[in-house]
């Protein structure tokens with residue numbers, strides 16, 4: 086809510102205008118130590134938001150192990166906003182009463198073989214109006230490292246009015262430079278600690294972060310505003326990923342926001358499609374649901390090893406949108422060893438696509454019948470050129486072809 090207020094306030098000044106001053110990207114930057122495949126884990130915001138406590142984090146870590154999510158690759162347990170207390174006279178930031186001992190919490194999470202993530206802002210305040218890191222970047226980074234933090238989500242929020250608009254009013258390029266410098270500063274502060282810490286940029290995709298974030302050491306960057314647990318929000322975000330595929334790769338990923346699988350009003354088909362497409366997009370897979378009360382069918386989605394293998398494919402090639410037939414979209418992703426993944430989704434609201442959909446293998450660069458595995462049913466299937474496909478509304482067919490012809 087706080088974010089939306091601040092976005093309304095600054096959006097006209099920031100969005101498209103600050104674009105072309107980005108430095109050239111060197112994707113081989115020093116980000117190569119962490120996030121060689123998209124980070125997997127869980128984050129507190131999408132379910133707990135401002136209510137999250139130390140106990141919720143411990144319970145979630147326990148559940149990640151007990152449900153098999155850890156074995157499936159979920160490693161980061163990330164505390165989002167609202168853990169922060171006040172700074173003391175020496176500028177040291179203390180936790181608030183919901184998090185009595187962060188070092189002890191980190192030790193607990195590490196004892197489970199998991200990693201701990203935390204959240205801050207380059208501005209004076211976070212999006213939920215807690216204490217940010219402005220003017221205390223080195224001090225905070227050092228403290229994170231001392232606690233044993235492994236991942237930082239750094240959320241722009243109040244930096245916009247407090248710094249960008251104050252120091253560079255009416256100067257879009259100047260505002261952009263200030264923003265990039267703020268992320269660069271925290272990146273350097275984290276590196277100076279000597280601890281490998283994933284750096285997650287959260288500035289809602291303003292000013293094409295995919296063009297400049299890798300060079301300053303960003304391992305992932307949000308590409309859009311906040312996701313919500315409904316089809317429209319998930320679909321709107323998916324559509325905004327078309328064209329971003331060339332920016333993703335080992336160590337640096339587009340982030341279409343955390344998963345809403347198991348939250349809100351998403352149907353089972355919608356949960357499947359959401360997870361399939363985030364896997365195809367080489368997106369970080371950060372679950373955001375209530376793990377202690379997770380239903381078996383949601384656990385089955387989040388732990389589908391074949392789907393996760395698409396996401397974690399070592400090539401790190403993000404899926405490309407290929408074509409639409411009626412309301413059916415076809416996306417494709419190249420995988421290691423010449424394999425391919427294909428996602429076919431009915432984005433319409435009808436049970437089947439309004440127009441009969443035929444699979445055009447030639448548009449996917451494929452010749453003749455293909456042998457594939459359907460990753461949600463686990464069945465082997467033959468894909469013939471021009472074959473009819475009926476897909477339920479908002480559902481997906483996710484296919485892996487190991488030896489495409």
Ligand code: GLA
Pocket residue numbers: 086088130165166211212213240287310311
């Ligand atoms: C912003 C971010 C969200 C979340 C909240 C916390 O809205 O985009 O992901 O971190 O702030 O206040």
